[in-house]
Amino acid sequence: MIDRRGFIQLAATASASFAVYPVLATPGGASQKEEDGFQLNLKKSIKEPVTIKEIALLKFDGQLILKVTDKEGRWGCTLCNQRMPNLVSLLHGLVIPNFKGKDARDIETLLDRVYVADSNYKYTGMPFWNSVGHVEIAIFDLLGKIAGVPVHRLLGKKVKDELDLYISSTTRETTPEEEAARFTERMAETGAKAVKFKVGGRMSKNADASPGRSDTIVPVMRKALGDNITFYVDANGSYDLENGIRMARYLEEQNVDIFEEPVPFDEYENTMAVTKTIGKMRLAGGEQDTSLYRFDWLSRNKALDVLQPDLFYNGGFIRILKVARMAEKAGLGFSPHSPKNDPVAAPMLHLMAVVPNSGGFQEWDIRKPDLKNWYSPHYAVKNGKIGIPEDPGLGITFDETIWSKCEAIR
Numbered sequence: 001m002i003d004r005r006g007f008i009q010l011a012a013t014a015s016a017s018f019a020v021y022p023v024l025a026t027p028g029g030a031s032q033k034e035e036d037g038f039q040l041n042l043k044k045s046i047k048e049p050v051t052i053k054e055i056a057l058l059k060f061d062g063q064l065i066l067k068v069t070d071k072e073g074r075w076g077c078t079l080c081n082q083r084m085p086n087l088v089s090l091l092h093g094l095v096i097p098n099f100k101g102k103d104a105r106d107i108e109t110l111l112d113r114v115y116v117a118d119s120n121y122k123y124t125g126m127p128f129w130n131s132v133g134h135v136e137i138a139i140f141d142l143l144g145k146i147a148g149v150p151v152h153r154l155l156g157k158k159v160k161d162e163l164d165l166y167i168s169s170t171t172r173e174t175t176p177e178e179e180a181a182r183f184t185e186r187m188a189e190t191g192a193k194a195v196k197f198k199v200g201g202r203m204s205k206n207a208d209a210s211p212g213r214s215d216t217i218v219p220v221m222r223k224a225l226g227d228n229i230t231f232y233v234d235a236n237g238s239y240d241l242e243n244g245i246r247m248a249r250y251l252e253e254q255n256v257d258i259f260e261e262p263v264p265f266d267e268y269e270n271t272m273a274v275t276k277t278i279g280k281m282r283l284a285g286g287e288q289d290t291s292l293y294r295f296d297w298l299s300r301n302k303a304l305d306v307l308q309p310d311l312f313y314n315g316g317f318i319r320i321l322k323v324a325r326m327a328e329k330a331g332l333g334f335s336p337h338s339p340k341n342d343p344v345a346a347p348m349l350h351l352m353a354v355v356p357n358s359g360g361f362q363e364w365d366i367r368k369p370d371l372k373n374w375y376s377p378h379y380a381v382k383n384g385k386i387g388i389p390e391d392p393g394l395g396i397t398f399d400e401t402i403w404s405k406c407e408a409i410r
Contacts, residue, residue: 040154040318042105045147050074050104055096055135057088058406061372065406066134068142070104076142076393079343079375081312083130088409091131094120104139111136111318129290129315136316137347137394144393151347151394155317156354162385163352166194166232166361168339172202172209176217180224186366187225190381194230194361196260197221199247200238203264207238214247218254230361231256232284237264244274252281258306258360260284268294272303284308286323287337290315295323299330306333306359311347313337324355333359341365343375346394353388374399 054069057080064080084091098114114132115121144151152158167186169179183195199214201207208214218231233256239247244262251259259281263270265288275283282305289295290313298304307327314320320336327334334357338348341364352362364381371378376397379386389395 040108042107042143042154045149045154046105046143050143050146052099052102052104052139055099055138057084057091057409058403059409060402060406061374063372064409066138068099068104068135068138070142074142074146076138076140076145077396077398078134078137078141078347078394079396080134081130081340081344083126083313084134087127087131090123090127091134092410094118094123094128095131095135099135099139104143107136107139107143108318111315124290126288126290126313129319130313133312133314133316133319136318137312140317140347141393141396148392150350150388150390150392151317152350152353152388155321155350158353158388159356160353160358160388162387163349163358163362164194164360165190165192165364165381165384165386166196166230167192167366168196168232168363169198169366170339172198172200172213175210176213176220179217180221182366183221184224186368187229189368190364191383191385192364192381193228193384194232194257195221195225195366196232196234196258196363198234198236199251200235202236202238204238206240206243215250218251218256222254227255232258232260232361234260235262237261237267239263241267241270241273244270245277248274248278248281248283252278256281258282258284260308261287265289268297268303271298272301275303275305282306282333284333284335287313292319292322292326296326299326299332302330302332304332306335308335308337310337311351312344317347317351320351321355324351324357328357333357335359335362338363339365341367341369341379341381342372343394343396345379346389346396349386349388350394374402 051071053071056067058065058067064084065077066080067075067077069075098117099110102110140151179197201209233251239262248259248262262274265285284306285304286308287310307323309320309323311320324334334355336348338345
């Protein structure tokens with residue numbers, strides 16, 4: 001386990017690793033070269049235009065799929081996250097029209113334009129950028145397949161072959177003893193060496209999920225899992241500043257390594273105040289954020305120790321790599337929000353292949369995956385690790401017969 005001082009020293013000695021990132025724009029104080037944009041050299045990898053003909057939202061076996069097809073009939077896709085069913089009209093009305101007919105190799109420019117086209121900036125936030133993120137990720141799957149390389153080869157220099165994972169619970173509807181039993185079972189199956197579980201009541205104004213749960217769950221989990229397991233704890237903005245500090249100090253005494261979102265995510269000054277009160281424990285957040293300016297503020301002001309943007313919520317690979325670069329330049333850790341264990345996790349694996357400042361374990365859903373026979377691979381976690389995909393695109397293979405059976409969602 002690396003304490004805050006050790007982590008910052010590690011990041012400082014890794015300054016040469018900036019070379020793994022393409023040149024990118026950062027808010028405030030960037031050089032002119034940086035302001036020129038995120039330069040992926042996609043036209044060097046793919047010589048001929050890739051004209052987007054169709055972008056379709058499909059449904060099969062209860063799962064939404066975002067599929068991008070070019071005029072040559074080649075396609076890329078991504079499974080959709082749980083937010084997309086509520087964003088269908090925004091996706092079709094504001095996002096898709098700004099990508100159809102365009103050269104997919106110009107994805108950096110297209111991301112800039114979709115934000116300002118038709119006053120789309122008025123819709124900015126997770127719903128808008130989550131819609132954009134699905135399109136961008138599917139486009140990268142298409143480009144990777146055309147180039148015959150895994151997506152991470154299009155994003156930068158690969159710096160790791162596998163990821164260390166923590167298994168993550170997304171519920172508070174359990175007793176501490178029930179959580180301990182769940183984690184004990186899944187750790188035996190996955191070999192994970194780190195876990196994340198919940199305290200508080202989720203944006204609850206200091207109310208606990210059940211009486212006394214938050215003040216007892218850490219000792220119960222520690223007794224069940226042992227002293228050598230790394231603990232991450234997530235409050236999902238449950239506390240005001242006073243109680244956020246109280247819980248942070250308590251968790252630090254309990255040898256928790258990372259505390260996530262003690263106060264509501266958009267209370268930036270309060271977030272920073274909690275961070276400044278703790279010692280070796282690290283504070284994490286950023287899952288809900290989509291503003292590159294605010295991520296820059298969080299980085300420059302050291303308001304957090306670890307930035308955790310969501311790859312889909314934040315608009316895809318290009319925008320989240322900008323956040324990763326901000327974190328690295330500030331000496332912070334970077335660990336994206338990704339409580340998945342199926343193909344929705346594939347983009348995270350490619351992303352983290354090129355990010356040097358991961359700062360610890362990466363998120364993986366505690367639940368057993370719901371294995372489907374119409375896609376592969378089915379990810380297997382062994383010894384708490386998972387390998388980086390090396391097949392073209394995102395590395396997901398689909399049964400071709402599903403496409404004729406899909407329902408178009410409009």
